[in-house]
Amino acid sequence: xxxxxxxxxxxxxxxxxxxxxxxxxxxxxxxxxxxxxxxxxxxxxxxxxxxxxxxxxxxxxxxxxxxxxxxxxxxxxxxxxxxxxxxxxxxxxxxxxxxxxxxxxxxxxxxx
Amino acid sequence: xxxxxxxxxxxxxxxxxxxxxxxxxxxxxxxxxxxxxxxxxxxxxxxxxxxxxxxxxxxxxxxxxxxxxxxxxxxxxxxxxxxxxxxxxxxxxxxxxxxxxxxxxxxxxxxxxxx
Numbered sequence: 001x002x003x004x005x006x007x008x009x010x011x012x013x014x015x016x017x018x019x020x021x022x023x024x025x026x027x028x029x030x031x032x033x034x035x036x037x038x039x040x041x042x043x044x045x046x047x048x049x050x051x052x053x054x055x056x057x058x059x060x061x062x063x064x065x066x067x068x069x070x071x072x073x074x075x076x077x078x079x080x081x082x083x084x085x086x087x088x089x090x091x092x093x094x095x096x097x098x099x100x101x102x103x104x105x106x107x108x109x110x111x112x
Numbered sequence: 113x114x115x116x117x118x119x120x121x122x123x124x125x126x127x128x129x130x131x132x133x134x135x136x137x138x139x140x141x142x143x144x145x146x147x148x149x150x151x152x153x154x155x156x157x158x159x160x161x162x163x164x165x166x167x168x169x170x171x172x173x174x175x176x177x178x179x180x181x182x183x184x185x186x187x188x189x190x191x192x193x194x195x196x197x198x199x200x201x202x203x204x205x206x207x208x209x210x211x212x213x214x215x216x217x218x219x220x221x222x223x224x225x226x227x
Contacts, residue, residue, distance in 0.1 A: 104154045
């Protein structure tokens with residue numbers, strides 16, 4: 001069964017610094033992978049998705065993620081953090097075009 | 113149609129009462145999902161529908177939980193004899209099914225508090 005592990009429940013960066021949120025997946029077949037963001041009292045919003053096309057995926061708000069099969073990873077990055085990026089980020093995997101399974105989430109704090 | 117709609121947004125109920133939540137998906141989406149999210153955790157899959165058929169249920173979905181999607185449009189999630197452990201955010205999502213994966217769009221959730 002598919003699963004994801006997000007390393008680091010909390011990440012804190014300074015405004016303008018690199019953001020790196022880690023996600024490792026487990027899947028018996030080539031997976032679909034996703035990053036979602038959740039702002040307080042809001043639903044989940046899709047940042048980007050990997051569906052076996054390009055391994056480097058660009059998303060909204062300047063985020064991107066790279067699929068690395070050899071490392072079973074799908075880490076999320078952004079070159080320069082903005083205060084508005086403070087939120088909870090969830091990595092998710094789907095291996096059978098049905099449901100998605102989410103990681104426990106990483107709370108990103110951006111310091112001025 | 114601006115997105116997935118959930119009603120109510122908040123529900124406070126006494127332990128032992130029954131509650132029902134409603135989800136209206138994006139109109140052309142044939143797949144509908146229910147997730148539960150507790151504080152500090154990611155969404156946990158509960159169940160999903162393709163049209164009116166309930167195709168998968170998590171073991172998290174005890175016999176006190178039932179979900180329906182009678183006409184393949186809106187869905188309801190009922191919890192009978194609520195327990196304090198049922199307190200959580202219940203999220204609904206919808207997507208287009210088919211050979212190419214379409215991402216799920218989420219509603220804002222229903223926050224349940226059992227007192």
